[in-house]
Amino acid sequence: MSDIEIRPVTAEEWPDYLRAEHIPFGIQISDEEMKVQSQRYGAWNTLAAFEDGRIVATAGDWDMRLTLPGFTEVHAPGVTAVGVLPTHRRRGLLTALMRRQLDEYRGRGEAVATLLAAESVIYGRFGYGWATAxxxxxxxxxxxxxxxxxxxxxxxxxxxxxxxxxxxxxxxxxxxxxxxxxxxxxxxxxxxxxxxxxxxxxxxxxxxxxxxxxxxxxxxxxxxxxxxxxxxxxxxxxxxxxxxxxxxxxxxxxxxxxxxxxxxxxxxxxxxxxxxxxxxxxxxxxxxxxxxxxDWLWVRPVDVARALEARRYRVAGRLVLEVVDAFLPENEGRYELDAGPDGAHCRRTNAAPDLRLSVAELGSAYLGGVSLASLAAAGRVEECTAGALGRADLMFGSDIPPWCSTDF
Ligand SMILES: CC(C)(COP(=O)(O)OP(=O)(O)OC[C@H]1O[C@@H](n2cnc3c(N)ncnc32)[C@H](O)[C@@H]1OP(=O)(O)O)[C@@H](O)C(=O)NCCC(=O)NCCS
Missing domain, CATH: 3.40.630.30 (Gcn5-related N-acetyltransferase (GNAT))
Known part of the structure; x- marks a missing residue:
């Protein structure tokens, strides 16, 4: 991995990026189609992994906004164009691209990121949770x-x-x-x-x-x-x-x-x-x-406190969440969420937790479409205070079940 450079592509490199992005999906872009596609430079933000000056893996994100419970919305990069050449798979290139992306998102203050997954086994390890079906x-x-x-x-x-x-x-x-x-x-x-x-x-x-x-x-x-x-x-x-x-x-x-x-x-x-x-x-x-x-939309809380403050809650309540985040450890810790239909405050705390969960499960529950009780029954959320699951589901639930119709 030491001789791999990761950076956005230039306009000149865009056709190579597109070719490299399509090959992992088994698609070769025809010359005619490339003429059209080459005009699309800038449609989304790119990242590519270069080996000896050649692109061997790609990623990117659309500038998108996500509608949240309570009809607030938040800027949420929509991760796209993820692929690793078949010659370079399972050497950690996707992991390196995810690391770079999430560090950048965190650095510029994003609350959450989203994506659609080609396979549901890929992104949980990076803290994304399946949030809409x-x-x-x-x-x-x-x-x-x-x-x-x-x-x-x-x-x-x-x-x-x-x-x-x-x-x-x-x-x-x-x-x-x-x-x-x-x-x-x-x-x-x-x-x-x-x-x-x-x-x-x-x-x-x-x-x-x-x-x-x-x-x-x-x-x-x-x-x-x-x-x-x-x-x-x-x-x-x-x-x-x-x-x-x-x-x-x-x-x-x-x-x-x-x-x-x-x-x-x-x-x-x-x-x-x-x-x-x-x-x-x-x-x-x-x-x-x-x-x-x-599954359809996957959500990744990039900054737990910002993410939890961005949405509204169906009923007023207070919860202490202990969040585990192996991929972005700066997110890890206990958060006190004091929230309701009119707004939310979330801050770090040392208080005893009501629920313990990983950041991916928090992503799943974030839009109100996946119940924390179901996740707990699946062994993915731990209830530390009796009754906390029921309270949390009342707060996190959405009057309008979340749904995303956009393919990106
Ligand atoms: C999915 C893909 C991007 C993974 O890239 P990669 O560079 O091989 O992934 P990494 O080497 O960083 O793998 C990280 C870990 O995830 C696992 N993993 C990655 N992709 C996986 C998959 N499709 N199925 C099962 N496990 C997978 C790896 O085994 C590895 O696990 P380990 O740390 O326990 O060894 C690549 O296989 C690919 O391009 N697939 C075809 C296109 C595609 O599906 N793109 C995703 C679009 S949403």
Whole structure:
């Protein structure tokens, strides 16, 4: 490891960085695609590990904001582009990149960092905890009636790419401010999503974008069609990539729209909240079959006290947390959290702890979607004062279950 240099890449090194970033995922960027990708320098912050002047491992982060319980928000780097060349795996390069990133985040006063994990076994050791879940699900349109009658009605509009570039980011930004666990999407994220290159379509149609507006309420769905005819019978699938809305009635109308697109035998949803209220609108809810239920957003408290003060708490209370942080020992110690719906104070203390947990478990519980009692039952949190788990879950729980719809 001694002859490895870790630093951000220059504009000239950006194509090499992109190549090195894709190889660990089994992707070789074509010359044509590289022409487009080379224009994206600066979309996110980079880090690369160089050996003899050659990039052998990559990492980076998006400048993002994370919505927290109580609808406060915090700047939270969204770690991305992590990869190590197959020739250099298991030599500690990822560990070195994580060390560099977290030291920098800590140094500049970040409260938390986030990421999506290619495999759930990778990031726990670096103090990231699984904080939100997602569900992919599908339903046959023949069984997709709602309990009551709902017409999507007026206010729906299909818009093209250019219009979508203006409208979708605005609507999304409104929805993410009211969705605990959602992150902001930088401009570079939108450009790539809306570009919608053919190789990303898996043989399906280009994206369709439908917008639903009713006064101040708004939402949109972006979906593709997988064409299929079973002999003379129309049997296509609508693949809903994103569906977000500022309120439940708009969400319901967008669902209804997607379920009613003509010639579809099936509608699949890539990323739904586990408790999506739409399940309860279906007349035959079991027909919505989950095809994936898995982790999505991982959260890493970089500065425990700042992180705990950034959010709000469902009920007022006081807790002493003993936090173990093997990877960032400056975080380790006992913290007294005095918090409620209006704000939080967190300071170091020598008082006896109510709960003992590692920083990754604190990351899991941070958005209110993972109960500390469950983590304790799994042997991951220790209750030192009787009743503390119940109190902590009351405080940490979120009225709105956390959910993140952004792939980054
Ligand atoms: C995941 C990846 C980045 C790990 O990089 P690496 O440089 O080999 O990791 P390190 O050598 O620093 O490993 C640190 C520890 O994590 C473990 N580890 C790392 N990746 C692991 C994995 N995918 N599965 C199981 N254990 C893993 C290592 O065994 C090592 O454990 P040890 O300290 O007990 O020996 C690399 O394998 C890779 O590029 N994979 C393909 C792309 C990918 O999944 N990227 C992540 C995107 S979110």
């Amino acid at each position: 997602h569900m992919a699900a599908e339903i046959d349109t023949a069984h997709a009636r709602f309990v009551g009658r709902l017409e999507p009605g007026a206010g729906l509009e299909l818009i093209d790419k250019n219009e979508a570039a203006k409208v979708l980011p605005q609507i999304f930004d409104e929805t993410r401010r009211n969705q605990v666990g959602e992150v902001s999407r930088p401009g570079g994220w939108w450009t790539e999503f809306l570009r919608d290159p053919e190789w990303a379509r898996d043989g399906d149609s280009e994206l369709f974008h439908v917008v639903c507006r009713d006064g101040a309420a708004a939402g949109y769905a972006s979906y593709r069609i997988k064409q299929h005819w079973d002999g003379a019978l129309a049997s296509s699938t609508a693949r809903v990539i994103h569906l977000v809305a500022t309120d439940a009635p708009t969400r319901a109308r967008l669902w209804r729209y997607c379920l009613d697109v003509d010639l579809m035998a099936r509608v699949s949803f890539e990323n739904l909240p586990l408790d999506d209220p739409m399940r309860w609108m279906l007349r035959d809810p079991r027909r919505l079959r989950a095809t994936i239920v898995a």
